[in-house]
Amino acid sequence: MDITAVIPSEVNKQAVALWSKAQTDSLLCVKYLTYLYLEDEEKDHIPPRRKRKIRQKRSCWSHDWLQRRKEFGQWENLLQELILEDRTSFRNFLRMDEDLFCELLESIRPRIEKQRTFWREPLEAGLRLSITFRYLATGDNYRSLSFGFRVPPNSISCIVYETCEAIIAEYMDKVIVCPSTAEEWKQVAKGFSRRWQFHHTVGVIDGKHIRMRAPSKSGSYYYNYKDFFSLVLLAVVDSDYKFMFVDVGANGATCDAQVFTNSTLHKALSNNQVRLPPENL
Known part of the structure; x- marks a missing residue:
């Protein structure tokens, strides 16, 4: 029903203004209530903050x-x-x-x-x-x-x-000094010939599994064939058991051949940077 048909003409303008204001206030109330409802829902989804652990006072500086x-x-x-x-x-x-x-x-x-x-x-x-x-x-x-x-x-x-x-x-x-010239390699070979009767030998190479605690979320990456977690130490020694080369850090699950292939020693040998003496000497 049209409100202007009931209210006399002289107060039509005032009545229409009051009616419009009432409708506007109602809409504002609905919007405000809707905002409060959505805000409460968002708060329900926010996880509660962890309470900061109160640090206990040290009972003594040293026992x-x-x-x-x-x-x-x-x-x-x-x-x-x-x-x-x-x-x-x-x-x-x-x-x-x-x-x-x-x-x-x-x-x-x-x-x-x-x-x-x-x-x-x-x-x-x-x-x-x-x-x-x-x-x-x-x-x-x-x-x-x-x-x-x-x-x-x-x-x-x-x-x-x-x-x-x-x-x-x-x-x-x-302590760990690797020969850098052909003459130095010859001295190492003489040591093997004199002490161990191994001729034309410039070093002995082997690996050692260093037992370790498995890092977090590492799975079986460091688990070796000896049934424990380890890092691999690859070393080359001379006739007096002195280290000439050391490579540490390969994971325990890596095989010996792969450890040697990934080492800097293999790269140096492949690029002829070790300067070994000729085969006929």
């Missing part, structure tokens, strides 16, 4: 038994006794003689020695080196080593990594 390292630690007591009384047991403990240990210690001391600060006394360079060699000799875990040397496991994890890096940086170019 009391760790602070008694100088009285009962293996480096401060046991190893010093073995140096004075039983060097054979010292060799069994660290897999090296005391003279070689001291030589290595003095060579890498500037690389592993920490600065003394006001807050705490740093761990000695000898302690760091002995922990590293004991770990490499036995493969023992950090927590077990911490009870013997009285050093926290988290500190041992850093010590082993830093000390190994220091040894590599100090001795890489001094």
Whole structure:
């Protein structure tokens, strides 16, 4: 029904304006309610935020038994006794003689020695080196080593990594030296002829599976035929067991031939960059 037919003509304009305003307000209310409804639905689909874990206050800076390292630690007591009384047991403990240990210690001391600060006394360079060699000799875990040397496991994890890096940086170019001329290869061949009666031999090559913990989501990529996860170490040695070439990093599932094919040694041999002596010499 038309509203102008009921309302007298003199108030038609005012009535129409009020009616239009009421309809507009109704539409606005419907839109607003619809917006609130959709907003609530979106909130229902948003996953709740994880509550931040409240970090507990540290109960102590260092355990009391760790602070008694100088009285009962293996480096401060046991190893010093073995140096004075039983060097054979010292060799069994660290897999090296005391003279070689001291030589290595003095060579890498500037690389592993920490600065003394006001807050705490740093761990000695000898302690760091002995922990590293004991770990490499036995493969023992950090927590077990911490009870013997009285050093926290988290500190041992850093010590082993830093000390190994220091040894590599100090001795890489001094120890692992590959011959670069025909005359140097001839000297290696003479060593095999003289000591092992293997003539025309310039090196012995083999691989070693280094046991490791499988990386996350790696599947069987590092799983070798010996039924454990590993990385492959490929090495070439001379007649005195000295390394001339090392390639590390191939996954354990790779066969020996593929490890050699992917190595830089194979590429150098293929491109005649090794400079081996002629066959008739």
